[in-house]
Amino acid sequence: MNFASKQTAPQSSQPTCLPWPREIVDRTGWLAFAESLAKGERELLSLWGEGSSVHMAVLEQREPRLRILSLECPDGAFPSVARLHIPASRLERAICDLYGLKSEGAPDHRPWLDHGRWGIRQPCGAQEKINSTCDPYEFLPVEGEPFHQIPVGPVHAGIIEPGHFRFSANGETVIRLEERLGFVHKGIDQLMSGASIERAAQIAARVSGDSTVAYSLAFAQAVEAAFDVNVPPRAAYLRALMAELERLANHFGDVGAICNDAAFALMHAQCGLVRERILREAASCFGHRLMMDRIAPGGVLVDLEREKVAGLYALIEWIELMTPRLIALFGDTTSLQDRTVGTGVVSESLAKQYACGGYVGRASGREFDARKAIGYAPYPQFAFEIGASKECDVDARVWVRFDEIRASLQIVRQILDGAPEGPIIAAWALPEDWTREGAALVEGFRGDIFVWLRIRADGVVQRCHLRDPSWFQWPLLEAAIKDNIVADFPLCNKSFNCSYSGHDL
Amino acid sequence: MTFLFDLMAQGVQMLLVLALAPLLIGFIRKMKARLLRRKGPPIIQPWRDLIRLLRKEVVLAENASWLYRSAPYLIFAMTWVAASLAPTFATGLMFSWSADLIAIIALLGSARFFLALAGMDIGTSFGGIGSSREAMFGSLAEPATIMIVFTVSYIAGTTQLSEIAAFMAANLELRASVGMALVGLLIVAIAENGRVPVDNPATHLELTMVHEAMVLEYSGRYLALIELASALKLLLYISLIACVFFPVGLATHDADLHTMAIGLGAYILKLAIGGGALALFETSTAKMRVFRVPDFLGAGLMLGLLATLLVFVTRNL
Numbered sequence: 001m002n003f004a005s006k007q008t009a010p011q012s013s014q015p016t017c018l019p020w021p022r023e024i025v026d027r028t029g030w031l032a033f034a035e036s037l038a039k040g041e042r043e044l045l046s047l048w049g050e051g052s053s054v055h056m057a058v059l060e061q062r063e064p065r066l067r068i069l070s071l072e073c074p075d076g077a078f079p080s081v082a083r084l085h086i087p088a089s090r091l092e093r094a095i096c097d098l099y100g101l102k103s104e105g106a107p108d109h110r111p112w113l114d115h116g117r118w119g120i121r122q123p124c125g126a127q128e129k130i131n132s133t134c135d136p137y138e139f140l141p142v143e144g145e146p147f148h149q150i151p152v153g154p155v156h157a158g159i160i161e162p163g164h165f166r167f168s169a170n171g172e173t174v175i176r177l178e179e180r181l182g183f184v185h186k187g188i189d190q191l192m193s194g195a196s197i198e199r200a201a202q203i204a205a206r207v208s209g210d211s212t213v214a215y216s217l218a219f220a221q222a223v224e225a226a227f228d229v230n231v232p233p234r235a236a237y238l239r240a241l242m243a244e245l246e247r248l249a250n251h252f253g254d255v256g257a258i259c260n261d262a263a264f265a266l267m268h269a270q271c272g273l274v275r276e277r278i279l280r281e282a283a284s285c286f287g288h289r290l291m292m293d294r295i296a297p298g299g300v301l302v303d304l305e306r307e308k309v310a311g312l313y314a315l316i317e318w319i320e321l322m323t324p325r326l327i328a329l330f331g332d333t334t335s336l337q338d339r340t341v342g343t344g345v346v347s348e349s350l351a352k353q354y355a356c357g358g359y360v361g362r363a364s365g366r367e368f369d370a371r372k373a374i375g376y377a378p379y380p381q382f383a384f385e386i387g388a389s390k391e392c393d394v395d396a397r398v399w400v401r402f403d404e405i406r407a408s409l410q411i412v413r414q415i416l417d418g419a420p421e422g423p424i425i426a427a428w429a430l431p432e433d434w435t436r437e438g439a440a441l442v443e444g445f446r447g448d449i450f451v452w453l454r455i456r457a458d459g460v461v462q463r464c465h466l467r468d469p470s471w472f473q474w475p476l477l478e479a480a481i482k483d484n485i486v487a488d489f490p491l492c493n494k495s496f497n498c499s500y501s502g503h504d505l
Numbered sequence: 506m507t508f509l510f511d512l513m514a515q516g517v518q519m520l521l522v523l524a525l526a527p528l529l530i531g532f533i534r535k536m537k538a539r540l541l542r543r544k545g546p547p548i549i550q551p552w553r554d555l556i557r558l559l560r561k562e563v564v565l566a567e568n569a570s571w572l573y574r575s576a577p578y579l580i581f582a583m584t585w586v587a588a589s590l591a592p593t594f595a596t597g598l599m600f601s602w603s604a605d606l607i608a609i610i611a612l613l614g615s616a617r618f619f620l621a622l623a624g625m626d627i628g629t630s631f632g633g634i635g636s637s638r639e640a641m642f643g644s645l646a647e648p649a650t651i652m653i654v655f656t657v658s659y660i661a662g663t664t665q666l667s668e669i670a671a672f673m674a675a676n677l678e679l680r681a682s683v684g685m686a687l688v689g690l691l692i693v694a695i696a697e698n699g700r701v702p703v704d705n706p707a708t709h710l711e712l713t714m715v716h717e718a719m720v721l722e723y724s725g726r727y728l729a730l731i732e733l734a735s736a737l738k739l740l741l742y743i744s745l746i747a748c749v750f751f752p753v754g755l756a757t758h759d760a761d762l763h764t765m766a767i768g769l770g771a772y773i774l775k776l777a778i779g780g781g782a783l784a785l786f787e788t789s790t791a792k793m794r795v796f797r798v799p800d801f802l803g804a805g806l807m808l809g810l811l812a813t814l815l816v817f818v819t820r821n822l
């Protein structure tokens with residue numbers, strides 16, 4: 001038994017949330033926070049519904065500290081945050097679709113995830129049965145004589161996830177792009193509610209397949225926070241190893257895919273080689289190419305065998321040899337630079353307003369990295385530099401990825417050098433005493449993944465909210481493509497590489 | 506007897522280009538794959554794809570007009586005729602009197618016209634985008650081609666392609682104007698055939714396509730005909746460049762079978778070199794922005810114009 005017995009039963013009916021306490025606010029308090037978001041004093045991390053209340057997670061600007069706020073809304077409505085701080089808009093629309101909680105005074109009341117095809121309205125709320133139809137959706141109007149619309153998707157010509165893009169263009173120049181997402185809604189929130197912790201961990205690992213390690217890690221950290229479980233040092237190191245391998249594989253895949261969209265297949269082939277070797281090494285070390293279901297609350301399920309370490313060293317050395325060549329190939333191919341430089345600019349102010357994480361934020365001057373800002377174990381022990389740029393274009397997003405590759409290589413080397421021996425999972429059992437809450441913020445390859453959960457005394461997940469970094473990146477893609485040409489959209493889109501699955505829930 | 510032999514030689518050429526065109530595409534794809542350290546599909550894969558497409562059901566949009574259904578046949582016929590007229594292994598074949606360079610350009614231009622119309626016929630936005638881009642590229646590529654044609658025609662004193670090839674083969678000399686015309690024609694050939702950096706033949710990214718966007722709605726035998734026509738077009742451009750600028754090994758129509766065989770070998774070698782060079786070039790460059798293509802084609806046009814002026818003013822350069 002490693003969970004803390006020092007924890008005392010909460011006094012009020014509201015369980016305490018760990019490691020960041022959840023504060024109950026009234027409408028005035030809620031609006032005060034919304035105003036501070038609009039002023040840029042705080043950054044919005046997430047907004048989610050539960051029964052008849054809404055929760056909001058914000059990041060304090062002066063000190064990197066999270067705050068979680070709750071507002072009871074017995075009349076099924078809450079004051080809109082989006083009215084003051086527009087990045088909250090899609091989150092509020094999703095809350096309305098899933099929980100039926102209306103946002104008062106919101107600038108946009110159109111449904112977001114609900115396309116009218118579920119056979120049910122408000123699946124987490126009233127669960128009103130409807131005949132499955134397809135709701136008409138009003139795209140924002142673009143007025144003027146020479147403009148035309150280009151609908152793209154949700155079924156694309158390539159093998160990518162489904163999403164609809166509505167371009168309003170003047171010849172080749174994009175006047176406005178409007179996204180419509182929600183095609184891969186899987187009902188994660190409903191599946192989570194009522195699941196056992198093991199089952200919930202599996203669901204979390206499948207929210208967005210390319211970030212499966214990061215999601216598992218975020219979920220595990222939230223559970224561990226709720227039950228005050230201490231993870232053994234070796235487990236923390238192995239988790240970081242998996243997370244960095246996942247990051248490396250995804251960044252190489254992305255760099256290659258971005259170049260391939262500019263018809264530069266050479267880079268795609270070379271990066272594909274590196275990615276494949278990382279995945280094979282992961283399969284050899286952890287028994288799964290994507291390392292799915294390898295992290296569990298309390299630690300990790302698979303230990304790294306001593307014989308496998310040499311293979312990882314060899315992999316890192318080979319990547320360290322390849323990376324400068326790939327960087328040279330990218331930077332010295334003028335035809336490629338001609339496509340990426342100055343394309344798809346996301347202004348620094350927008351990145352800041354949307355609290356946009358990952359390479360998108362970092363390429364636009366927002367240097368937030370949960371590994372440093374939150375400093376979860378074992379990252380405070382490692383020396384690494386996170387990339388940053390103020391160029392804001394597709395090129396910058398590629399260079400930031402190269403910087404992150406370099407940082408990850410440094411971290412992996414330090415993990416291999418310094419991984420302690422010992423147990424890989426904490427022996428812990430459910431205390432079965434009272435309802436607990438936990439939260440975590442973990443850096444996936446796309447950016448920070450936020451998890452908040454509440455687990456009942458009998459070990460059943462009551463509510464688990466998983467916020468993908470794409471929630472705050474998708475809207476910026478619309479801004480990035482504006483005034484660019486239609487043919488540059490694939491390049492911009494790949495440089496963002498947002499998750500559809502993680503966003504559609 | 507001579508008549509029969511001539512007819513056979515012409516017939517062989519027509520079938521040869523038809524047989525070789527998909528193989529050329531397959532060869533280029535194979536080369537590109539090898540350059541990317543992939544195995545790549547076999548060289549005959551494009552033929553297999555064509556046969557598969559011919560067997561498949563045609564799915565037509567409800568609002569497709571007669572134009573949409575007839576365009577593939579027209580495009581294929583025009584391109585095939587044009588490709589058969591250009592000298593491949595021998596000059597002075599039976600129908601070569603009709604192989605006027607301007608006629609070949611006109612045939613290709615008409616094929617483009619019908620393809621662009623077919624792209625717009627159904628009214629999908631991608632077809633429209635493709636047609637609009639194709640028209641923009643075509644309006645620059647065609648004048649450039651005409652200028653290049655003028656240059657070589659002025660030097661050879663005729664617009665008959667067969668005679669130009671025979672003249673070039675007989676008078677191998679270095680001319681600045683011919684060099685410029687060659688570079689110009691290479692630029693035009695890349696743009697006309699939708700190769701990197703102008704268009705990406707391998708992509709299905711909806712928003713960047715040009716040629717693929719126009720033919721996006723085609724299926725079954727219609728698609729097979731269009732694919733075959735675009736393969737023939739690429740073969741035609743390589744044949745054109747080979748016979749005008751590198752007329753080595755070209756046989757004459759009255760040569761014996763042995764010389765013809767050498768001509769055929771030389772032709773296949775030239776195709777392989779052309780295809781290999783294209784694969785190498787495509788691998789080493791990224792696609793350019795759509796609005797940069799006019800600059801690229803403008804360079805081709807300027808080179809053609811300069812070459813014409815040079816040959817007109819100096820007569821021997």
